[in-house]
Amino acid sequence: MADIVLKTNNLNKTYTGKVNTPVLFDIxxxxxxxxxxxxxxxxxxxxxxxxxxxxxLDPQTSGEIVFDGKSITSQNVNELAGFxxxxxGFIFQFHYxxxxxxxxENILLPFWIRSGKPTPEIEKEAQRIMDRIxxxxxxxxxxxxxxxxxxxxxxxxxxxxxxxxxxxxxEPTGNLDRESGSAVLKLMAELNHENNITLVMVxxxxxxxxxxxxxxxxxxxxxxxxxxLKKIGKTEAAKAIEEQSCEIE
Amino acid sequence: MSRQxxxxxxxxxxxxxLKGRGQTVLIVLxxxxxxxxxxxxxxxxxxxxxxxxxxxxxxxxxxxxxxxxRIAKAINGGKNLSDNRKVLYEERTEIYxxxxxxxxxxxxxxxxxxxxxxxxxxxxxxxxxxxPVMVKGLTxxxxxxxxxxxxxxxxxxxxxxxxxxxLGKGIADRLTLAVGDKFFLRNNKGDQMFLRVGGIxxxxxxxxxxxxxxxxxxxxxxxxxxxxxxxxxxxxDVFAAEKISKEYARQYDRVKLESWQExxxxxxxxxxxxxxxxxxxxxxxxxxxxxGIASVLGIAAVQKQRQLGILKAMGTTDRSASKIFVIQxxxxxxxxxxxxxxxxxxxxxxxxxxxxxxxxxxxxxxTLVTPLVxxxxxxxxxxxxxxxxxxxxxxxxxxRNG
Numbered sequence: 023m024a025d026i027v028l029k030t031n032n033l034n035k036t037y038t039g040k041v042n043t044p045v046l047f048d049i050x051x052x053x054x055x056x057x058x059x060x061x062x063x064x065x066x067x068x069x070x071x072x073x074x075x076x077x078x079l080d081p082q083t084s085g086e087i088v089f090d091g092k093s094i095t096s097q098n099v100n101e102l103a104g105f106x107x108x109x110x111g112f113i114f115q116f117h118y119x120x121x122x123x124x125x126x127e128n129i130l131l132p133f134w135i136r137s138g139k140p141t142p143e144i145e146k147e148a149q150r151i152m153d154r155i156x157x158x159x160x161x162x163x164x165x166x167x168x169x170x171x172x173x174x175x176x177x178x179x180x181x182x183x184x185x186x187x188x189x190x191x192x193e194p195t196g197n198l199d200r201e202s203g204s205a206v207l208k209l210m211a212e213l214n215h216e217n218n219i220t221l222v223m224v225x226x227x228x229x230x231x232x233x234x235x236x237x238x239x240x241x242x243x244x245x246x247x248x249x250x251l252k253k254i255g256k257t258e259a260a261k262a263i264e265e266q267s268c269e270i271e
Numbered sequence: 272m273s274r275q276x277x278x279x280x281x282x283x284x285x286x287x288x289l290k291g292r293g294q295t296v297l298i299v300l301x302x303x304x305x306x307x308x309x310x311x312x313x314x315x316x317x318x319x320x321x322x323x324x325x326x327x328x329x330x331x332x333x334x335x336x337x338x339x340x341r342i343a344k345a346i347n348g349g350k351n352l353s354d355n356r357k358v359l360y361e362e363r364t365e366i367y368x369x370x371x372x373x374x375x376x377x378x379x380x381x382x383x384x385x386x387x388x389x390x391x392x393x394x395x396x397x398x399x400x401x402x403p404v405m406v407k408g409l410t411x412x413x414x415x416x417x418x419x420x421x422x423x424x425x426x427x428x429x430x431x432x433x434x435x436x437x438l439g440k441g442i443a444d445r446l447t448l449a450v451g452d453k454f455f456l457r458n459n460k461g462d463q464m465f466l467r468v469g470g471i472x473x474x475x476x477x478x479x480x481x482x483x484x485x486x487x488x489x490x491x492x493x494x495x496x497x498x499x500x501x502x503x504x505x506x507x508d509v510f511a512a513e514k515i516s517k518e519y520a521r522q523y524d525r526v527k528l529e530s531w532q533e534x535x536x537x538x539x540x541x542x543x544x545x546x547x548x549x550x551x552x553x554x555x556x557x558x559x560x561x562x563g564i565a566s567v568l569g570i571a572a573v574q575k576q577r578q579l580g581i582l583k584a585m586g587t588t589d590r591s592a593s594k595i596f597v598i599q600x601x602x603x604x605x606x607x608x609x610x611x612x613x614x615x616x617x618x619x620x621x622x623x624x625x626x627x628x629x630x631x632x633x634x635x636x637x638t639l640v641t642p643l644v645x646x647x648x649x650x651x652x653x654x655x656x657x658x659x660x661x662x663x664x665x666x667x668x669x670x671r672n673g
Contacts, residue, residue, distance in 0.1 A: 074667055074671070079666050099588075100588040107586020120581060121578075122290040135587050
């Protein structure tokens with residue numbers, strides 16, 4: 023049986039306001055430890071919302087999120103913040119780095135939030151990650167002084183610093199040119215394999231999705247397709263993605 | 272661990288301030304000017320009041336113990352009957368048992384001086400003019416020290432001898448008397464005494480400068496006073512005079528006690544309204560500082576919304592997010608108020624140099640620390656408004672809106 027790090031049970035999300043807008047309907051997904059899962063779907067299908075719910079940034083309206091076999095639905099805002107800090111790394115379409123800090127300081131921030139002043143070990147680790155990701159020479163540069171691709175690399179390093187169990191990436195290359203985008207993706211795939219990090223990525227790009235182990239396709243807030251690439255292979259998966267019909271209703 | 276975590280919030284707060292340098296400089300200057308005004312105002316008014324009080328009572332008795340102008344009651348026990356009887360009968364215009372009072376008063380650590388004095392009114396004859404004068408008989412050194420005669424002597428000496436008198440500047444000028452000059456002092460019975468001007472003093476106040484001071488015993492014999500006219504008391508804390516006076520009044524029911532405050536009600540009312548108007552100004556300065564900080568940090572909270580959202584997504588708690596703003600408030604308040612005190616000192620010295628005022632600024636721990644602490648408190652309190660906003664911010668709002 024697969025080692026499930028994260029699963030949802032009938033997850034629903036409705037945006038409340040003057041008009042209530044339901045966005046996600048009874049989502050049930052399983053994320054395997056160490057796997058690369060892609061969430062695909064057309065614009066407005068709810069994939070980013072799902073990612074934010076999974077990343078505990080946006081509370082679900084109903085349903086359950088189970089992390090390592092433990093339901094984390096009942097935790098309060100601050101407990102969730104601590105949980106995110108310790109277990110989850112985020113990479114967004116925009117780099118979301120703090121312009122007041124250097125690249126190096128940005129990378130260390132999650133550690134600082136968690137444990138206080140960085141230890142020599144963590145500083146060494148940060149430098150190792152920067153070196154691995156190819157941004158060590160940008161160490162003392164402020165965010166505004168580096169390119170978009172470099173900014174995204176720094177935000178990947180920041181996501182890795184606390185050794186999270188999960189990394190959520192929301193179209194991490196959406197804001198980059200093709201070349202830097204593919205370099206960033208290649209890097210993420212490598213990190214996924216090297217460090218056995220569980221990666222969940224929202225993407226528009228079918229090519230990127232086909233590099234994943236699992237693909238969930240969302241349409242109108244529902245899981246429309248689930249593809250296990252290890253079972254069906256890349257070619258079958260590519261075909262399946264092209265099909266308009268939904269496998270799961 | 273928690274102390275270290277504080278350092279991360281401190282670090283972020285500091286970085287936010289440093290990166291928004293223009294804004295930070297403006298608000299620090301705003302606080303500094305507010306504090307400077309407060310400090311300047313408090314020390315100016317404080318100095319003015321001290322100088323006024325010093326001029327009024329600095330070289331005068333703070334408490335006068337006068338003969339009761341009512342029939343005195345006999346006190347029982349402790350004293351011999353004849354003394355009591357004398358008191359009962361006569362102690363209405365003079366105090367006879369003054370030595371006992373003075374001895375007792377001198378034991379009180381709150382009291383600086385307690386000295387008897389005898390007053391009389393007479394005339395000075397010089398050439399063809401006859402001028403009425405108040406004659407005060409004092410003892411040395413305490414009696415003279417109450418009036419700070421030694422310090423206030425303009426010419427001559429300040430000693431009491433059997434053939435000399437100390438003259439106030441006012442009377443000396445009117446009679447064109449200089450040190451060494453001689454004159455006749457007459458009483459209302461027509462007796463006269465030949466005196467030399469031993470010294471001329473300036474007490475600063477008109478009434479004091481019309482006095483003729485000779486030794487108490489000379490006044491007593493010349494004016495036929497058997498006891499003394501008044502026991503003059505100077506206390507260490509000027510403002511405690513009334514309280515001390517009331518305390519002794521309960522104990523001494525054969526004499527009447529009068530503190531300087533009772534004699535100077537109008538002055539006190541003026542001082543009080545001056546203080547309260549200065550307090551009002553200071554209150555509004557504090558309000559304006561607080562509003563300034565609240566608005567600048569409020570704007571900063573909006574500007575830094577994105578950063579806060581990111582920090583929260585990475586695990587910053589609501590409490591830490593608000594702490595970042597409270598720390599900013601504290602830093603702005605501390606820097607601004609320290610700078611403000613510095614500005615205030617410059618302003619005070621500049622004011623003294625520019626206008627040549629003849630009183631000192633009252634710069635003490637109260638005038639220095641009060642605006643400092645108030646501005647710091649106001650900054651921290653004002654920062655709770657953006658802090659609350661920061662706490663409420665949900666990371667998803669930032670993430671969703673880009």
